[in-house]
Amino acid sequence: MALRPRQCRAEVIAVRSLTPDVIEVELRMVEPEALEFEAGQWVSVPFGPKNVRAYSLASSPTRRHVITFSVDVSPGGMGSEWVRGLRPGDPVQFKGPAGGFVVTRADPRRALFVAEEIGIVPIRSILTDLYETGYGRPSALIFWARDPSWLVYDAEFRSLARRYPSFSYFPAVREAPAGWRGEKGEAHEVVDRLVHSVDRLLVYVCGGEATIKQVREVLVRKGMDRKSVRWEKFW
Numbered sequence: 712m713a714l715r716p717r718q719c720r721a722e723v724i725a726v727r728s729l730t731p732d733v734i735e736v737e738l739r740m741v742e743p744e745a746l747e748f749e750a751g752q753w754v755s756v757p758f759g760p761k762n763v764r765a766y767s768l769a770s771s772p773t774r775r776h777v778i779t780f781s782v783d784v785s786p787g788g789m790g791s792e793w794v795r796g797l798r799p800g801d802p803v804q805f806k807g808p809a810g811g812f813v814v815t816r817a818d819p820r821r822a823l824f825v826a827e828e829i830g831i832v833p834i835r836s837i838l839t840d841l842y843e844t845g846y847g848r849p850s851a852l853i854f855w856a857r858d859p860s861w862l863v864y865d866a867e868f869r870s871l872a873r874r875y876p877s878f879s880y881f882p883a884v885r886e887a888p889a890g891w892r893g894e895k896g897e898a899h900e901v902v903d904r905l906v907h908s909v910d911r912l913l914v915y916v917c918g919g920e921a922t923i924k925q926v927r928e929v930l931v932r933k934g935m936d937r938k939s940v941r942w943e944k945f946w
């Protein structure tokens with residue numbers, strides 16, 4: 712049964728810069744004491760009566776007392792400025808959980824995740840949750856960024872791929888430094904190169920609208936049904 716969004720209160724317990732532009736915020740839940748959500752869902756933080764910003768949960772639902780946001784503050788708007796100003800002890804109010812970018816475990820199709828930069832956030836939650844709770848089926852992640860410094864959580868995905876042979880990880884960048892051993896090009900070009908068959912495939916894409924559309928077009932050209940491409944648009 713879908714979880715109903717509710718008003719929540721939490722307190723910042725840690726703030727950490729993952730890169731100069733990506734800030735990770737850990738929050739201890741206050742009300743309720745534990746947040747029930749599905750991996751891939753998001754919450755909305757209010758900024759006045761008509762303004763909200765959505766943040767996906769980067770942490771896994773197996774951890775319900777402490778949740779994590781991971782935010783690219785380079786857009787520089789009110790949400791970014793708010794996150795830049797957060798300090799341990801600050802109270803945070805939000806409404807959630809919401810959203811349907813979630814995995815149906817019973818679905819027998821192979822899952823391919825495609826993330827554009829900070830679009831990795833809900834996918835990190837999903838992958839952590841799936842593998843922590845004994846998901847045995849094959850899945851793959853194509854994680855694209857302009858350059859390797861934007862591949863946040865890259866070490867975690869490399870470690871996941873080493874521990875779980877059924878999980879394949881393909882980091883991809885537009886600007887590859889000397890010695891780069893991953894994929895090169897734009898996200899949709901990498902998808903085009905790596906996806907040989909769309910048979911029994913289910914794709915989850917998260918990032919900007921342009922990338923979502925390009926990835927979907929590549930897959931549809933390979934014969935994929937549009938409904939088998941699920942997406943979450945961050946910008």
Ligand SMILES: Cc1cc2nc3c(=O)[nH]c(=O)nc-3n(C[C@H](O)[C@H](O)[C@H](O)COP(=O)(O)OP(=O)(O)OC[C@H]3O[C@@H](n4cnc5c(N)ncnc54)[C@H](O)[C@@H]3O)c2cc1C
Nearest residue numbers: 764765766767781782783786787788789790791832945946
């Ligand atoms: C369901 C959902 C979940 C989201 N989860 C996250 C999350 O976990 N982490 C996160 O960092 N953001 C997330 N976002 C985006 C977030 O809600 C804000 O839109 C974003 O942080 C910009 O807010 P802002 O107030 O700083 O800038 P704004 O003034 O709102 O935006 C400035 C401009 O930047 C564009 N933009 C926004 N984000 C990006 C980006 N990352 N790269 C390039 N351009 C961008 C906007 O379209 C706009 O044109 C999510 C959005 C949605 C809809």
